[in-house]
Amino acid sequence: MLKPNAVKAKLGAGEEVHGLFCSIPSPALVEMIGCAGYDFAILDSEHTLVDPQQLENLIRAAEAVDLVPFVRVPEADPGAILRALDAGAMGVVVPHVRTRSDVDAAVRAARYAPEGMRSLNGGRVPGFGRIELAEYVRRANEEIMVVAMIEDAEGVEDLPAILDGGGVDLVLEGAADLSQSYGFPWQTRHPWVREALRRVHQECADREVPFCAIPRTPEDHTAWREAGVRAFVLGEERGLAARALRDHLDKHREAADD
Template sequence: MLRPNTVKARLARGGESYGLFCSIPSPTLVEMIGCAGYDFVILDTEHTLVDPQQLENLIRAAEAVDLVAFVRVPEADPGAILRALDAGALGVVVPHVRTRADIESAVRAARYAPEGMRSLNGGRVPGFGRIDLADYIRRANEEVMVIAMIEDAEGVDELPSILAGGGVDLVLEGAADLSQSYGVPWQTRHPQVRDALDRVHAECTTQQVPFCAIPRTREDHERWQAAGVRTFVLGEERGLAARALRAHLDDHRGNHA
């Protein structure tokens, strides 16, 4: 059932929020992320195979531990936006936003009239009738976030017009794909990539749209904090788990030797 979006409220107050990408479709893992103290999770349906029932259960797991669930949808897929929100997500991460038209399409799919034309539906988000449907529409438009992921050179160049029309609640950087867009694949700390991220942040500041960074080192985190950034994605659970597993084994092998 629809609940207050604590991340959106924290953004409005200028508070910090921390999240993780989650690519393994396991409700237990989502529950662990919430119990660890993260504020939000981005459930990935762009790069991973997640069926609709799995997604709904991942969102239920997040709700059980007061973890705000966002869903990264496949590029240019209004149907995926609708299904994610009907499953209970409190926002969608729209990848590869390159033009204003990309955001207008996402907003149309994510918000009810008069802001958009999200298809009307009952079901679990209005609590199977516990929330009056007319009131639900109003509240959903207030709580659901549209998060634009800027991960192409074109998106960086077009960001002023992308944001000027409104409808974007948060901008998320995508340094990995951005590096490829600039011809330096996986060189996420390349000067050209760092300059592009700084340009994105500066434009967000100018247009008063919150910016979310993905720091890869403590130095990155501190640099973004000093620049006024308050929302962070601290990587992905697969990478964290793989590094922890290797470190655990290396530690025991070292001790045994």
């Protein structure tokens, strides 16, 4: 059932929020992320094979531990936006936003009239009747976030137009795909990529649209915070788990060799 969006409220109050990408479709893992103290998880349905029923259960797991569930949907897929929101997502992360028309399509799919034209439905998000449907429509338009991923050179260049039309609640950087767009695949620290991220942040700051960084080192995190950034995605649970497993094994092997 629809709840107040704690991430949106914290950002509005100038507080910091921290999240993770979540690519393993396991409700227990989502619960672990929430119990660890993260504010939000971005459940990935762009790069992973997750079926609609799995996604709904991942969202339920997030709700159980007061973790705000966002869903990264496939590119240019309004049907995926509708299904994610009907399952209970509190926001959609829209990849590869390159032009204002991409935002317009996402807003149309994610918000009810008069802001958009999201298809009307009942079910779990209005609590199977606990929230009166007209009231749910009003509250959903207030609480659900549209998050635009800027991960292409075209998106960087068109960002003023993308933001000036409104409807974007948060901009999330995508340095990895951005590096490829500039011709330097996986060189996320290339000067062109770093300058592009700086430009994206500045355009957001000029328009008072929150910007979400993906710091890859503690130094990155500090620099973004000093620049006024308050939203952070601190990696992906697969990478964190893989590194922890390797480190755990390495420590035991080193101890055995002593």
